[in-house]
């Protein structure tokens with residue numbers, strides 16, 4: 001009976017060691033993150049109007065987006081990739097219906 005209790009105590013100690021080890025590994029590194037918080041500007045700059053990217057559906061600011069004028073209508077894209085994809089999609093039909 002005592003042998004079982006001893007084994008249980010050993011396991012318990014191992015568990016405690018492992019837990020403190022993991023806490024040092026994750027909790028320790030996580031505690032240092034707030035100190036190096038980088039001041040980043042908001043994704044949407046002030047003054048820009050939000051327009052929907054017809055390719056991926058993301059709302060982009062008119063101040064930072066890529067634009068393309070189609071039939072007198074100005075379209076806004078979040079990236080050059082979407083702009084290119086829109087141009088390619090035009091060959092296959094209406095890009096607004098096909099995502």
Ligand SMILES: [Zn+2]
Pocket residue numbers: 053055056057058077078079082
């Ligand atoms: Zn996009």
